[in-house]
Amino acid sequence: MALRPTWTSRSRTRGKILDAIRASRTISRVELAAATGLTGATISELVRELIDDGLVVEAGRGAPTGGKPRTLVQLDPRARYSVGVQMERNVCVIVIVDLAGRPVARTSFRGVASMPPDQALPMIASQVDALLAMAAVDRDRVLGAGLVSYGPQDRRAGVLLSPQPSEPWLEYPVAERLAQSLGLPVLLDNDAAAAAIGEYWMGAVDRRSTYGCIYMASGIGGGVVVAGDVYRGSSSNSVELGHMSIDVNGDPCPCGNVGCLENYAGPSALVRQAAAMPALAERLVPDPDSADFLTEFARIAAAADAGDPDARHLIERSARYLGAAAVTMTLLFDVDAIILAGPSFAKAGSVYQTVIQEEVDRRTAAWRTHPVRVAPSVNGPDAAAIGAAALVLQSELTHGRTQTGRGPGSHARPVAAVADD
Amino acid sequence: MALRPTWTSRSRTRGKILDAIRASRTISRVELAAATGLTGATISELVRELIDDGLVVEAGRGAPTGGKPRTLVQLDPRARYSVGVQMERNVCVIVIVDLAGRPVARTSFRGVASMPPDQALPMIASQVDALLAMAAVDRDRVLGAGLVSYGPQDRRAGVLLSPQPSEPWLEYPVAERLAQSLGLPVLLDNDAAAAAIGEYWMGAVDRRSTYGCIYMASGIGGGVVVAGDVYRGSSSNSVELGHMSIDVNGDPCPCGNVGCLENYAGPSALVRQAAAMPALAERLVPDPDSADFLTEFARIAAAADAGDPDARHLIERSARYLGAAAVTMTLLFDVDAIILAGPSFAKAGSVYQTVIQEEVDRRTAAWRTHPVRVAPSVNGPDAAAIGAAALVLQSELTHGRTQTGRGPGSHARPVAAVADD
Numbered sequence: 127m128a129l130r131p132t133w134t135s136r137s138r139t140r141g142k143i144l145d146a147i148r149a150s151r152t153i154s155r156v157e158l159a160a161a162t163g164l165t166g167a168t169i170s171e172l173v174r175e176l177i178d179d180g181l182v183v184e185a186g187r188g189a190p191t192g193g194k195p196r197t198l199v200q201l202d203p204r205a206r207y208s209v210g211v212q213m214e215r216n217v218c219v220i221v222i223v224d225l226a227g228r229p230v231a232r233t234s235f236r237g238v239a240s241m242p243p244d245q246a247l248p249m250i251a252s253q254v255d256a257l258l259a260m261a262a263v264d265r266d267r268v269l270g271a272g273l274v275s276y277g278p279q280d281r282r283a284g285v286l287l288s289p290q291p292s293e294p295w296l297e298y299p300v301a302e303r304l305a306q307s308l309g310l311p312v313l314l315d316n317d318a319a320a321a322a323i324g325e326y327w328m329g330a331v332d333r334r335s336t337y338g339c340i341y342m343a344s345g346i347g348g349g350v351v352v353a354g355d356v357y358r359g360s361s362s363n364s365v366e367l368g369h370m371s372i373d374v375n376g377d378p379c380p381c382g383n384v385g386c387l388e389n390y391a392g393p394s395a396l397v398r399q400a401a402a403m404p405a406l407a408e409r410l411v412p413d414p415d416s417a418d419f420l421t422e423f424a425r426i427a428a429a430a431d432a433g434d435p436d437a438r439h440l441i442e443r444s445a446r447y448l449g450a451a452a453v454t455m456t457l458l459f460d461v462d463a464i465i466l467a468g469p470s471f472a473k474a475g476s477v478y479q480t481v482i483q484e485e486v487d488r489r490t491a492a493w494r495t496h497p498v499r500v501a502p503s504v505n506g507p508d509a510a511a512i513g514a515a516a517l518v519l520q521s522e523l524t525h526g527r528t529q530t531g532r533g534p535g536s537h538a539r540p541v542a543a544v545a546d547d
Numbered sequence: 548m549a550l551r552p553t554w555t556s557r558s559r560t561r562g563k564i565l566d567a568i569r570a571s572r573t574i575s576r577v578e579l580a581a582a583t584g585l586t587g588a589t590i591s592e593l594v595r596e597l598i599d600d601g602l603v604v605e606a607g608r609g610a611p612t613g614g615k616p617r618t619l620v621q622l623d624p625r626a627r628y629s630v631g632v633q634m635e636r637n638v639c640v641i642v643i644v645d646l647a648g649r650p651v652a653r654t655s656f657r658g659v660a661s662m663p664p665d666q667a668l669p670m671i672a673s674q675v676d677a678l679l680a681m682a683a684v685d686r687d688r689v690l691g692a693g694l695v696s697y698g699p700q701d702r703r704a705g706v707l708l709s710p711q712p713s714e715p716w717l718e719y720p721v722a723e724r725l726a727q728s729l730g731l732p733v734l735l736d737n738d739a740a741a742a743a744i745g746e747y748w749m750g751a752v753d754r755r756s757t758y759g760c761i762y763m764a765s766g767i768g769g770g771v772v773v774a775g776d777v778y779r780g781s782s783s784n785s786v787e788l789g790h791m792s793i794d795v796n797g798d799p800c801p802c803g804n805v806g807c808l809e810n811y812a813g814p815s816a817l818v819r820q821a822a823a824m825p826a827l828a829e830r831l832v833p834d835p836d837s838a839d840f841l842t843e844f845a846r847i848a849a850a851a852d853a854g855d856p857d858a859r860h861l862i863e864r865s866a867r868y869l870g871a872a873a874v875t876m877t878l879l880f881d882v883d884a885i886i887l888a889g890p891s892f893a894k895a896g897s898v899y900q901t902v903i904q905e906e907v908d909r910r911t912a913a914w915r916t917h918p919v920r921v922a923p924s925v926n927g928p929d930a931a932a933i934g935a936a937a938l939v940l941q942s943e944l945t946h947g948r949t950q951t952g953r954g955p956g957s958h959a960r961p962v963a964a965v966a967d968d
Contacts, residue, residue: 278916280916287916358757359757359773359880360756361883361917363881364879364881365881366879367879369913370875373793373796380913382909382910382912383878383911454791457804459780459785461781492801493787493802
């Protein structure tokens, strides 16, 4: 069963200070007081505690401002680490990130999706162990692991609510099982939500921003972040962009909806569309029935990026459909940026970015009171895995989940954890 | 210029207690401590203050529980009032509501939209004065007025960002001007957001619920509330449901988007559709070019409700389109209820409710981890005006905006106020 550790107002305040230090890279105590609205005494006391715990180090003196020179503090990026695990349709990506959110090790492998969870999860755990060993990361400094996937979830219970990738995964306690195998707390979350928060953790968006993320891997997902917190809704199953209808007269989807975005703009739809164009199909889609449609899609995207007009037509049309979703996201969530994340934006990212920006500019002109920037994720194709690790850092450190005084020796509990809202 | 009064953690705590008293109607201090997580001492002190300020009164003893009988407290609904003003396309609705959110007086009149704002706003103020006098409400007990309208706004500055109802309204300081005329603080907000929060204030939804509102008057708007707070996004111009595309291949709209919901499902679209059906047009749309399309629409809706098959076909189709929007709202915001509010749901509300519920059930089945209830607003056709008044109560009382000790005599400031987020 997933446990929900208690947290206190004090640790939340501590998290706020840590988040401000992280965001500004180096900062003085006086600037911290100004940035957080906390008193100098509170800042001094909690910065001292963060230094004692090894999370923060002093980093020289600030530029002279006439008075006493100010001592700067910064995160020690090697003080803590977290693990991000992304389960995609036919690949599993694992990253280890440091306290600054930077990946220090990465691996990916196939085959997990075809296994039942009671085999797959221990195998993932052994891959995490191997990666930690390879990166020479002290296990006592690892805060936990974030496991992200697609489809509906019960995030608090740590179970998937759809039979994906296969029937035995439905309602299997994935977070708890991985936590047992790893001996680390594990939180379960949505891959697109993770990709969205990773952007915040890396400082790529303003801390007060409301922004959206369109995540495209084998399918299409979405996430919205409001001032550093993932928009959750009533059960954390929000922003299901891939199954949003863009055509009220469109074809029915197995999900129950009609005209779902994913069936117009997603990789498998593009491969289907390409297979129906004989000249293009001959060149780029040798095996349209291949289960590995992502390889075929990557080939089309690369051809589009290299100037193949047929391939470009398909990718541009896919981008217009995604643009429609970006417009809806703008009108409903009032975002000021839309981040494009995930491996399926890797090959023709600039085409997607240009077209989606055009659609948003043209189609929301009457409503927007501010510009909406469309930009690629700073975390590249691994955005979901890196974001999964960032969710752990956020949950354990800045949302007040940290055990004061916890350091090497006080080992993480081998139970599933739950990110707070 | 809109002023932004400061508020303190203490007044926020006081607001939390007041909100808990409001929500439970009558409650003991012990139950209040349990409901809010505050200490008994804090509860006692702040309840005493609320009683001294006249907002709360003692209301007898609770049922015996074996120990000392507990004194119950409740709001004094007549302790404070607020004013709600809705500016619609061709009608202005004004309500006075008491502290429990119940309307105690109401008026509506036409003609305001055809005036420039420097004539219209003083006229609205004089109507408010007359209504307060008629209802014999002591002006010193009126906390302020909420002014709600449609289209993009700068909520903090209190100005409309579109030339609606006519060019002189664009960027006119409506909140400040009305505040000057009224001698009361005025906040500007979106009509659909107001209708949404009104539902919360009246206790019609669970306090922790995430729910959406589809608001239909001359146009279509939307609002989402998360645990009692309106979802705002980056500039408070969120949930613009009427100009969300439901058809990526649809006709262009003057707003810049294509296939906008309002052009399929809204009252003026229905009148246009009816005018193109000769048999129906002859019976129900004598003047299809009338500027007053809401009267024609109401006639069609009433005929549908009475069983006219042609009229019913049109209303059901409109409801299916709104159902598509409700599905998108469910998938993106993960709501657990969708409230139908506004005067255009008044005549055929049960047809709309039935069809929209069907669409949500059928088309989100694979994603929902909980039921989504579609229900009419408890505030009826005046939901936006009542909600506008509720926004004032919420801002002034439960969001910590109350001036401690303010009572009869300490008159409201004649400046525009701004609801907090």
